[in-house]
Amino acid sequence: MNHYKQKETIPYYMCDRNHQLTLSMLVNLLIEVSENHSALLGREESYMENLDISWIILRYEFKIDRLPDAKEKIEIETFATEYNKLFTYRTFIVRDNQNNQLIEVKVTFALMDHATRKMVRIPNEVVAPYAALFSRRIRRELKPHEIDKSQIDEKSYEVRYFDIDTNNHVNNSKYIEWLLDSLNSAFLKTHAIRHGIITFDKEVKEGNTVTSKVSKRLTDELFTDHRIEVDGTTHASASFKWTEKSEKGV
Amino acid sequence: MNHYKQKETIPYYMCDRNHQLTLSMLVNLLIEVSENHSALLGREESYMENLDISWIILRYEFKIDRLPDAKEKIEIETFATEYNKLFTYRTFIVRDNQNNQLIEVKVTFALMDHATRKMVRIPNEVVAPYAALFSRRIRRELKPHEIDKSQIDEKSYEVRYFDIDTNNHVNNSKYIEWLLDSLNSAFLKTHAIRHGIITFDKEVKEGNTVTSKVSKRLTDELFTDHRIEVDGTTHASASFKWTEKSEKGV
Structure with a gap:
């Protein structure tokens, strides 16, 4: 290699x-x-x-x-x-x-x-x-976990002109902004991502309005599961594992 | 110096x-x-x-x-x-x-x-x-030119979690995204900024929804004039001079 x-x-x-x-x-x-x-x-x-x-x-x-x-x-x-x-x-x-x-x-x-x-x-x-x-x-x-439809939070975002990158696609980093911004400010301030999986299923295009959906999942550990949808179709999925920011080095 | x-x-x-x-x-x-x-x-x-x-x-x-x-x-x-x-x-x-x-x-x-x-x-x-x-x-x-209230285009943007920078302000670059994204894609694809003035009058805060207003002004040259408003109050203003992209080295 x-x-x-x-x-x-x-x-x-x-x-x-x-x-x-x-x-x-x-x-x-x-x-x-x-x-x-x-x-x-x-x-x-x-x-x-x-x-x-x-x-x-x-x-x-x-x-x-x-x-x-x-x-x-x-x-x-x-x-x-x-x-x-x-x-x-x-x-x-x-x-x-x-x-x-x-x-x-x-x-x-x-x-x-x-x-x-x-x-x-x-x-x-x-x-x-x-x-x-x-x-x-x-x-x-490993794929992102299913979203829990009984407790979804969501926000909508219009694709912006400058979201389109030199490859003529919506830049990958913009999906991450949509995924994380769907969580509220109080949560993001106090939690750190430890593990994450993001999959891209279908291109988001200029002119699209995306809906960023999220649900929380608490087992021994805290996860959030995400979908980026356009007109009800999934374009990207993600699951993140979080810890509180006071813990271990953050 | x-x-x-x-x-x-x-x-x-x-x-x-x-x-x-x-x-x-x-x-x-x-x-x-x-x-x-x-x-x-x-x-x-x-x-x-x-x-x-x-x-x-x-x-x-x-x-x-x-x-x-x-x-x-x-x-x-x-x-x-x-x-x-x-x-x-x-x-x-x-x-x-x-x-x-x-x-x-x-x-x-x-x-x-x-x-x-x-x-x-x-x-x-x-x-x-x-x-x-x-x-x-x-x-x-020199200050940005007045906006032409008879022909305004506008778009709204919610401040996002990651718009806030290490200084705990909405990052300057985010205002520029709001200013320019208010222009349509066809215009942005075909025009280049030659000159610009941006003034920041009042801080935009987390939780705010900003309205980005723009009007065009054609003299010998083509200008756009902009306001970033929150609840009707101006938080930032701008004027840009544009040329078509076929002209002079762009």
Whole structure:
């Protein structure tokens, strides 16, 4: 596997009122690092454009010990772990400047054809430089939990002009803003995400109004389960595990 | 005057669908650069916190030849030009890697007391290291043009949890998103900002719903005039001068 590392200092504008990196900005940072990794291997945006394909993200899985603080120096390491005919899997590790692991993120990618906007089989020459393992089997991955329809909170959001990114899609980080903003301010101030799964099922388009639905689930641990819907159809789903902010290092 | 320079490569996540840096992300970048300048001079956030004061931004003036592209290397230079008993004035110059000037931004700052949330007189020791010129006179600065009440377009936005920044204010860049998103997609796709003035009159708070109003004004040149209102009170105003995107280097 070809590993790539990049150092960053977290700017203020990536942080929330608690001076911690937001999850949406974390995702922006990680995707930029994987773009830099790809460019180094000759698989930058223009290479993909010549083939009329681009990467789309289908799933994130986050494991968070601590989100870095404003002005903290971190290192992000990334490598493509495995691929099969339809999906590639990439891992990101975020470490502090003492080399302690803060965050691990696993991302599932697929290739979309620009003309049909459908998924295509992954050509070997596109993925070869990453030196990931090929597997015939498609991974079975944990999905977000069902939402509890008896106790849903929801908020609506119109897609904004600047939500559309350089790929002509609603940027991934915007879904995360919609997912989390559906929780109330008192909850977000006092709770930290420890684990999260987000799956992207269907593209949200310009002109759409999305409904961000959330329900809480308390077992031994506290979870929130989420759906992003447009006209009653699910476009993205998520489940997050939370702890209170007084606990363990946050 | 103490000058500070910082090089940046524009990441994809700061860009719009045209692969150009957005105005809201430009502002985030500039403010980060001025924070780094301040830290170098021993006037970082913690210094200000000990005095129970923080900088607030009252006004931006933008002169834009071209917004940088995704992955373009730029240099940002900044220096405090002048101050008086209430305001300080800072200039930012953005240049491409051929040293051509792309953008000039002038920013007016004031100091806010944390307890009263009111403006306070600027203590000499806070500004001394920047080596700006002291002036007894308060500058008269150009204000945004009146809005044309006969032809207003408007959109409403609820303040979101993550709109609040590390200073516990709605981040400046969020006002810019509200200002520009009030224009329709067809206009934004085909027009580029050449000049802009934004003034901040009154804080928008968490829980507020803002109305972003806009009217067009066509003289020899095309302008849009803007108001951000909460319950009928103006919280921010702006005027932008636009050209069509086919013209001159954009």
